[in-house]
Amino acid sequence: MPPPRARPSLHLPLAGRRAVVIGAGSFGTAVAVLLARGGLRTTLLARTAEQAQRLRADRENAVYLPEIELPAELRIGTVDDSLSRADLVFLGVPSRGLDEVIGSLHRWGLQGRTPVVSLTKGLVPPDGHAPTVLLREALGEGRVACIGGPAHAREMVSEGAGLVAASANEELAATLADVFTKAGVVCERSNDPVGVELAGTAKNAAALAAGATEAQGMNAAGAAAGHIFAEVWRFAALQGARPESMLGLAGTGDLVATVLAPQSRNRRAGELLAQGVPAADIPRRIGQAVESLRSVELLARALERAGVSAPVTGGLARLISGELPLDDWVALVRATVPPPARWRRPVRPRFWARLRERLRSPFRRGETGPALPPA
DSSP states (O other), X not given: OOOOOOOOOXXXXXXXXXXXXXXXXXXXXXXXXXXXXXXXXXXXXXXXXXXXHHHHHHSEETTTXXXXXXXXXXXXXXXXXXXXXXXXXXXXXXXXXHHHHHHHTTTTTOOTTOOEEEOOXXXXXXXXXXXXXXXXXXXXXXXEEEEESSOOHHHHHHTOOEEEEEOSOHHHHHXXXXXXXXXXXXXXXXXXXXXXXXXXXXXXXXXHHHHHHGGGOHHHHHHHHHHHHHHHXXXXXXXXXXXXXXXXXXXXIHHXXXXXXXXXXXXXXXXXXXXXXXXXXXXXXXXXXXXXXXXXXXXXXXXXXXXXXXXXXXXXXXXXXXXXXXXHHHHHHHHOOOOOOOOXXXXXXXXXXXXXXXXXXXXXXXXXXXXXXXX
16 A cells, blocks of 8 residues: 655755755756755765765765756765654665665665655666556655656856756645755756656657767658657557647657756767677766666656657667667668647537537427527
C-alpha cells in the first residue's frame, strides 16, 4: 500500500529554512549556490570526505564547476551528515544511483514531512521510471517536486536561467519558485512533474541524436531530434502529461540550450559516437557522466512496453550499444515517417444553432409532431 499523501511543513520564514543538496556535481553545486543566494541556510553534501575537504579549502568546485566561487555562507558536508534538520532536500545525483539514495533518506535522518526535490534529468534503472515516480511511491505525492528547464550549470550562477519547479503540491512549487526568483533566476511553476521530467529525458536523447547526426546535415540532425521529441511526447501523454511541459522551458527550451552549449555533454557524446568512439569510453573522454547514454536504452524499452511506436528512439539505443552502424542510423532517421494525424472534421460556425433551428422549424410552420423540450 502506498504511503499516505503528506503536505510538507513549509511554515517557516524563507530566510530561516534549511536546505540540503545531496550531490556535488556541476548541477548540484550550481543549485546549492542559488539556494544560498536565495536566502536558504544551505549545505552541499559531497560524496566523500576528500571531496568535501577540497571544496572547503578551495571554495570552488574545481572539478565540476571551476572558477565559480562558493558563497561564504554555503556549508560543505558529506552524505554521512544527518538530514534531520533539513526543511528541503535536493537530490543532485545521477539517475543510475537515485534509487539507492532514495532508499537511504530515512536512514540519513529525513523527517516525515520534509519535501524532497529531484534535480535528476534521466530515467532510473532498471525499469526506466521518472525520478518523481519513485519518490512519490516512497514519500507520498505532496512531498515531491522536480526542477527542469534550460539550466546549464555555469550559466545558471553567472548569467541566470529559466527553470521550472514542478510538483503536485502547489505550495511546494510556489516555495521553490520563490527561492530561485530571489536568487535572480526566472522560475516557472508547474503541477506536471512527470511531464517536466520526461521533457528533460527527451531533450537529452534528442541532443545526443542531433550530435550524432550533425555531420550528415542539419536537416538530418533536426529530424532526429524532432522524431525523438514526438515519440516521447506520445509516451508522456499516456501518463497524463500536458503538452506545455514538452513545448515550454522544460522541453524545447532546454533542448535548444543543450544543443547550442559548447560544453554540452549530450551533444558531445553524440559527436563522439559518430566518430566511432564506443559508448563505454565516452564519459572518460568528456570527464563527466553522460545521462543520455544510459537513459536512451531505458526510454526505448519504456516506449516499447507502453506500445508507442518509436523507431528513432529505438534506433538511437542500438546506435549507442553498437548494434546499429552510423550510416544505418542516419538512413533510419531520414526514412522514418511519423504516424498520421488524427483528422477531425471541422465544425462549421453556428452548427449547433442551425441544428436547433432545423429541429424546431416544422413546428413553427404548424406541422404536428412530438413537442421538443425548450433549448
